[in-house]
Amino acid sequence: MYKKIILATDGSEHSKRAAENAIHIATxxxxxxxxxxxxxxxxxxxxxxLSNWNSVDVNDSRKRRIREVEGRAKEAGVSYQIKILxxxxxxxxxxxxxxxxxxxxxIGSRGLNxxxxxxxxxxxxxxxxxxxxxxxxxx
Numbered sequence: 001m002y003k004k005i006i007l008a009t010d011g012s013e014h015s016k017r018a019a020e021n022a023i024h025i026a027t028x029x030x031x032x033x034x035x036x037x038x039x040x041x042x043x044x045x046x047x048x049x050l051s052n053w054n055s056v057d058v059n060d061s062r063k064r065r066i067r068e069v070e071g072r073a074k075e076a077g078v079s080y081q082i083k084i085l086x087x088x089x090x091x092x093x094x095x096x097x098x099x100x101x102x103x104x105x106x107i108g109s110r111g112l113n114x115x116x117x118x119x120x121x122x123x124x125x126x127x128x129x130x131x132x133x134x135x136x137x138x139x
Contacts, residue, residue: 012108018106
C-alpha cells in the first residue's frame with residue numbers, strides 16, 4: 001500500500017505517537033520504508049550552539065530526539081533511514097516529501113515549541129496544505 005513513508009519527528013510526545021502509526025503502517029507491507037525526518041530549525045541554531053558549545057554535543061542532542069523512534073523501528077523489523085534536514089521545519093518537510101515522491105507523510109499535531117505554533121500556525125497545518133501526498137496528522 002504505502003511503500004515510501006515519511007515520518008516527521010522532533011522528539012515531542014505527538015511525534016512519538018506519529019512514529020507508532022508510521023511503524024504500524026510499515027509493518028503491513030514488507031516493501032515499505034520509513035524516512036525519519038528531523039529538521040534542525042535554523043531559528044533555534046543559535047540557542048543550540050550556546051547550550052551545546054561543542055558541535056558533537058549539538059548533533060548528540062538532535063540524535064537523542066530520534067533515538068526512541070529508531071529503536072522502535074528496529075524492534076518492529078521495519079526498514080528505515082534517518083534524514084536530518086536544516087531550515088524552517090514546515091517548508092523543509094514539504095520540500096523533502098515532494099522531492100522524494102512520498103506515498104504518505106506522517107506528522108504529530110503539535111511539536112516542541114507551542115508558542116510558535118500559536119503565533120505562526122502549526123507545522124502540521126502548513127505541511128498538510130502544501131504536501132503533494134496524503135498527510136496523516138496524529139494527535
